[in-house]
Amino acid sequence: MQSNNIKNSEIIKFYKKNQTQRLDIVRSFANLNDLEIQKLKQFNSLNFTCANRMIENVISIMPLPLGIATNFKINNIDYLIPMAIEEPSVIAAASSAAKIARKSGGFIASSTESLMIGQIQLTNVKDLSFAINQIEKNKKEILNQVNQCDSILISLNGGAKAIKYRIINTKKQTMLIIHLIVDVKDAMGANIVNTMVEKISPFLEKLTNSVSILKIISNLPVYRIAKSKAVWKKELISEKIIQRILDSYQLALHDPFRCATHNKGIMNGIDALAIATGNDFRAIEAGAHAFACLTNKYQPLTKYYLDENQNLVGEIEMPITAATIGGITQTHETAKICLKILNVKTSKELAQIMASLGLAQNFAALRALVTDGIQKNHMKLHSKNIAIAAGASEENVDAISNMMCKQNNISISNAKELIENYANK
Ligand code: NAD
DSSP, rough: OOGGGOOOOOTTGGGGGHHHHHHHHHHHHOOHHHHHHHHHHHHHHOOOOHHHHHSSSOOOOOOOOOEEEEEEEEEEEEEEOOOOOOOTTTHHHHHHHOOOOOOOOBBBEOOOEEEEEEEEEEEOSHHHHHHHHHHTTTTHHHHHTTTTTTHHHHHHOOOEEEEEEEEEOSSOOOOEEEEEEEEOOOOOOOHHHHHHHHHHHHHHHHTTTEEEEEEEEEEOTTTTTEEEEEEEOOOHHOOOHHHHHHHHHHHHHHHHHHHHHHHHHHHHHHHHHHTTTTHHHHHHHHHHHHHTTTTSSSSOOOEEEOOSSSEEEEEEEOOOOOOSSTTTTTTSSHHHHHHHHHHHOHHHHHHHHHHHHHHHHHHHHHHHHHHSSSSSHHHHHHHHHHHTTTTTOTTTTTHHHHHHHHHOOHHHHHHHHHHHHHHTT
C-alpha cells in the first residue's frame, strides 16, 4: 500500500525533464504499473467504444494536455497533482506558489461531510403551515422511503439525513421548496439525489395537497464546503509585494469586474484537477460562483491578511463537489490513473486538494500581477501557440517563438512576418 506522507513532491526542475523522465518520477511517486505508464504514453486512453458509451453522437475525442503540479504539501502529505488544461503557465504558477508555501509547512485543509441538497418545488400549496406540518409529521417516513433508493450508500453510512424548507414568494404564487439533505459520501451525488427527489415527490404532493414541478439536485451545495490555508513568508516574497497583494485583494472585494477575474484564476487550478480526475467541472464552477454571491454581493473565494509576523496568509472557502467514485471517475482510464497519482481515498480529501490548488493558483496570479504583470511569463509560454497559429511548422516553431520573445513582441502578426522572413532566408 502506498503512502504519500513519506514521499517528496518537491522535484527539482521537473519542467526541464523529458516525457520519459517525468513519467519515471510519477511512476515511482505513485507506484504506477507498466500498463498505466503505457496508457499515459499513448496519448489515447479513450477509444470510440468507451467515448460512445459516455455521450451521444460521438465522432471523435478532444484531448487536452495533462501536466503535473509539483511541490504540494497538504496536511503534511506530499502530492503530485495532475492537471488537464490547455492554458500555458497555470501549472508552473501553481507549482511555484506551492514551493514557497511548503517553506512554512504547506497547506492546511479541511472539508465538511459530502452533503448535497435535492430540491423539490411544490406549487399550488393551499395551506403552507398545513403542508410544513404534514412533512414534519412524516419526516421519518420520507427519509425511510428515499433511503431505499441506494443500498450501497446506506451501507457506507450515507443517504438522506435531513429535510429543510424554503418559502419562495413569486409574482404568481408562494411556493414551498423542500431541501432533502443527502450525504453522498465519495460521489458527486447528482444521480443519487435526483433519483431520491423524483421518487419522493408524488408522496409529498399527496401529503401537502400540492403540485410538484422541479425535482433536482442543487448545484449550490452550501453544506459541502472545503477550506484551505497557507502562509507565504515575507522574506520569500518581500513586504512590498505582500502589500500590493493585499491592495489587489481589496479591489476584488469591492469590484465585481476584478472579482470575476480573481475567481477565474482560482478555477484555473480547480477545473484542471477536476477534468484530470473525470469530475463534473461545470457543477463545481456553478457552485463556486453561486457561493461567491451568496451575500447578494459577488465576493472573492479567497481572502488575504497578515499574521503576527507580517507574513501573508491566504485562505480559501468554497463548495466543492469532488468525486472519487461515480460519473466517469472509474471508467475513464486517464481519470483513474490521475486518482491513483493523487492516492486519494475519499472525495473529502480530493476536495481539500482542489481547494489548496485553487488557493495556490490565486496567490501565484496575484504575485505575478503585482510584479511583472501576467503577460511576461504567460506570453513567453504562449508564444509557441501563437507561432503555430500563425502558420509556423514543427521545424521552425521554436525559432519563431524565441525570436518573438527576444523582440518582446509576441503576436500573430509578428509571427507571420518572422515566418515569411525565415522562409525567404
Ligand atoms: P453515479 O450515479 O455514477 O455513482 C454513484 C453511485 O456509486 C452511488 O449511487 C452508490 O451506489 C455507488 N457508490 C459506491 N461506492 C460509493 C462511495 N464510496 N460513495 C458514494 N457512492 C458510492 O454518480 P453520482 O455522483 O450520483 O452522479 C454524478 C453524475 O451525474 C456526473 O456524471 C454528473 O455530471 C451527472 N449529473 C449532474 C447534474 C448536475 O450537476 N446538475 C445533473 C444530472 C447528472
